[in-house]
Amino acid sequence: MIEVNELTKRYGGRTAVDRLSFSVRPGQVTGFLGPNGAGKTTTLRLILGLDAPTGGTATVGGVPFRTHTRGLRHVGALIDAGQVHGGRTASAHLSALAHSNGISPCRVDEVLYEVGLADAASRRIGGFSLGMKQRLGIATALLGDPPVLMFDEPVNGMDPEGVLWMRRLFRRLATEGRTVFLSSHLMSEMENTADQLVVIGQGRLIAAESVESFAARSTRFSVVVGTPQAAELAAVLTTAGAAVEPEGSSGAEKLAVTGLAADRIGALAFESRIQINELTTRTASLEEAFMELTTGSVEYQAGQPR
Structure with missing residues (x-):
């Protein structure tokens, strides 16, 4: 030890x-x-x-x-x-x-x-x-x-x-x-x-x-949402202040949502009568958590003005 x-x-x-x-x-x-x-x-x-x-x-x-x-x-x-x-x-x-x-x-x-x-x-x-x-x-x-x-x-x-x-x-x-x-x-x-x-x-x-x-301490997380009504849900979530992007390139109707927790997304979908097939919270990777939590401790930062 x-x-x-x-x-x-x-x-x-x-x-x-x-x-x-x-x-x-x-x-x-x-x-x-x-x-x-x-x-x-x-x-x-x-x-x-x-x-x-x-x-x-x-x-x-x-x-x-x-x-x-x-x-x-x-x-x-x-x-x-x-x-x-x-x-x-x-x-x-x-x-x-x-x-x-x-x-x-x-x-x-x-x-x-x-x-x-x-x-x-x-x-x-x-x-x-x-x-x-x-x-x-x-x-x-x-x-x-x-x-x-x-x-x-x-x-x-x-x-x-x-x-x-x-x-x-x-x-x-x-x-x-x-x-x-x-x-x-x-x-x-x-x-x-x-x-x-x-x-x-x-x-x-x-x-x-x-x-x-350590990874869970990061504020960077997203929620993957599967729905057959992707366009309608994206509009609702954007209005609520979330950032919404298509998830993946396979053509599946999935959205990557940041700025709202999974329970809030589910509630908004329910209120708007939008069907949800998947609701998965994706936490930050170790690298993302490390970069976020050590930002103030970097001694040598490239591209910073003198």
């Missing part, structure tokens, strides 16, 4: 992480979201003891990570896949880490096979593609068979097969009872992979809740 309490990090006059508190529990995949510059990587580095906090605490299993003498047995992490010695082979890189952490040499071959790099074990890392380096970084995280795993943007450079493999891996690790903390800017992956979310902006906590609860 990861616990962050009032964690703060300042660089001169800039506050990168501002009194941040949250928990990441075992048995589930927790997504870590935030706009660019929100402080996600800094927070991960603080948890791992790679940077010292200005204030507050971050613990893994109840103690600071730095207190673990053989860290890979307690936490596996992928922060920057490029931070490896390009002149070493994949096998030599993992063997050195295994030796320094008291891990059996047999584990090296196991994790290389696990991530699909068994045939590249004797190749020098400098010739690896970004996707291969990401796989090697995941192999490093898995090397000590740790109960806690942290990944920062792990799908960068991965092809569709690799993304699907990672998704299944993260789910399996959580099912095994491990704590899985996953940072990514790909909303579709978070929607398909994560159970819980920690969302930050400008170093501050915005939300710590389930994916479904």
Whole structure:
């Protein structure tokens, strides 16, 4: 379990992480979201003891990570896949880490096979593609068979097969009872992979809740209405202040309505003696909710006037 309490990090006059508190529990995949510059990587580095906090605490299993003498047995992490010695082979890189952490040499071959790099074990890392380096970084995280795993943007450079493999891996690790903390800017992956979310902006906590609860906080929703009297209903709903558009391109008589809730649409249709065959509320996607709820926390906005 990861616990962050009032964690703060300042660089001169800039506050990168501002009194941040949250928990990441075992048995589930927790997504870590935030706009660019929100402080996600800094927070991960603080948890791992790679940077010292200005204030507050971050613990893994109840103690600071730095207190673990053989860290890979307690936490596996992928922060920057490029931070490896390009002149070493994949096998030599993992063997050195295994030796320094008291891990059996047999584990090296196991994790290389696990991530699909068994045939590249004797190749020098400098010739690896970004996707291969990401796989090697995941192999490093898995090397000590740790109960806690942290990944920062792990799908960068991965092809569709690799993304699907990672998704299944993260789910399996959580099912095994491990704590899985996953940072990514790909909303579709978070929607398909994560159970819980920690969302930050400008170093501050915005939300710590389930994916479904976060998406439900968005004010953006629409109602799909099926009716054989589409034109008549559209006129009624428009008069009531709703925005109405045809739903889909199949020719079916369906409308997408925003600005009115489903019960109000049903009542208006009943009053106007208009037949309704379908009335379905469609909530915002994770991406839509994220964009809406983090608008005020975006540090770098393109196209904004100076």
